[in-house]
Amino acid sequence: DADVTQTPRNRITKTGKRIMLECSQTKGHDRMYWYRQDPGLGLRLIYYSFDVKDINKGEISDGYSVSRQAQAKFSLSLESAIPNQTALYFCATSEGGGSYEQYFGPGTRLTVT
Amino acid sequence: GENVEQHPSTLSVQEGDSAVIKCTYSDSASNYFPWYKQELGKGPQLIIDIRSNVGEKKDQRIAVTLNKTAKHFSLHITETQPEDSAVYFCAASISSNTGKLIFGQGTTLQVKP
Numbered sequence: 001d002a003d004v005t006q007t008p009r010n011r012i013t014k015t016g017k018r019i020m021l022e023c024s025q026t027k028g029h030d031r032m033y034w035y036r037q038d039p040g041l042g043l044r045l046i047y048y049s050f051d052v053k054d055i056n057k058g059e060i061s062d063g064y065s066v067s068r069q070a071q072a073k074f075s076l077s078l079e080s081a082i083p084n085q086t087a088l089y090f091c092a093t094s095e096g097g098g099s100y101e102q103y104f105g106p107g108t109r110l111t112v113t
Numbered sequence: 114g115e116n117v118e119q120h121p122s123t124l125s126v127q128e129g130d131s132a133v134i135k136c137t138y139s140d141s142a143s144n145y146f147p148w149y150k151q152e153l154g155k156g157p158q159l160i161i162d163i164r165s166n167v168g169e170k171k172d173q174r175i176a177v178t179l180n181k182t183a184k185h186f187s188l189h190i191t192e193t194q195p196e197d198s199a200v201y202f203c204a205a206s207i208s209s210n211t212g213k214l215i216f217g218q219g220t221t222l223q224v225k226p
Contacts, residue, residue, distance in 0.1 A: 004156070035216075040122065042202055042216040043157070058213070059114075090156050100145055100206060102214060104156030 003027045004105035006091050012111045013081050021076045021108050023091030029103070031096045032074040034058075034066060037088040037107075046089075049074055050096065081112040115140040117205050119217025126193050127225050134220045136203035137185040143205040146186045147214070148177060151200040160201075161188070193224045 004025045013019050023032065034046040035058075045058030047066040055066060063085060067075045078085055088109050092102040116139040126132050138146075144165035149157035163170045163177045163186065170177050174193075179186040190197055200221050204214040 040218055042117075042119070042218040043214075044216070045213060048213065059215075092156075100214075101147070101159045101162070104149075104158065106154070106156050 004091060004093055004103055006089075006105040006108050008108060009106065010109045012113065014113055015082055017081050019078050019081055019110070021078075021089055021091075021110070023074045023076070023105055025072050025091075025093045025103075025105075027093055027095075027103060028071075029093040029095050030071065031094040032068065033092040033094075033102065034064075034074065034076045035090045035092065036060065036085075037090060043090065046076065078110075078112075081110075083112045086110060086112045115143060115205055115207070115215040117203060117215050117217040119203050119220060121220060122218065123221045123223070125223045125225065128193060128195060130193055132188075132190045132193050132197070132222055132224075134188045134201055134203070134222070135185060136187070136205075136217050137183075138205040138215075139184070140205070140207065141181075141184065142207050145206040146177070146179060147204050147206075148175075148188050149202045149204065149216075151202065151219075153199075157202055190222075193222075195224050195226050198222055198224045 007022045033048045035043040049068045065077045091105040094102045119136045147162035150160045151157040174191050176189045200219050203217040206214045
């Protein structure tokens with residue numbers, strides 16, 4: 001969905017490096033999410049934010065941190081990348097209230113060597 | 114916490130046949146059940162959803178059924194077409210809580226022409 005963009009789309013990094021994945025949205029949604037996708041494991045929630053001042057841990061937050069710089073921007077950081085963080089990462093947004101549909105970005109493929 | 118199991122992991126059908134994907138959930142408080150379709154190189158996209166006060170919902174060739182007693186729900190695709198080939202994810206949520214989605218492991222559907 002072009003309304004949710006992620007940068008970079010692909011990234012190769014070395015073990016121990018700090019990297020940041022960025023997400024921007026033009027949908028005007030308050031809620032934003034970061035997931036990782038691994039084969040056979042589906043999508044697992046890393047962090048979520050319901051507004052600029054609200055940050056919550058998801059299922060698998062260890063080794064990750066996030067920053068909600070504005071309503072439209074939500075960044076995911078890997079403090080010290082390790083090989084088992086190699087995965088496909090998705091950002092998503094939702095309107096909140098009575099609407100639960102989540103709109104996903106195109107994903108960032110991260111490889112940690 | 115909530116756990117969602119999805120089967121099968123892969124499904125191959127002939128064009129025109131029907132496809133059925135099944136999911137079970139563990140938390141009886143879950144009341145929102147969406148299905149997402151992920152095409153190659155893209156983020157997941159909502160195709161249909163159902164809430165716990167409804168047993169079945171249809172949208173053209175796709176339908177979802179929900180059995181609250183057994184805690185399982187299914188996606189049915191009739192008259193499959195090659196463009197239905199994708200990865201499908203089920204999810205469950207306690208919508209009155211946070212709107213967080215717990216995803217199944219995914220099913221790769223291949224429709225052979």
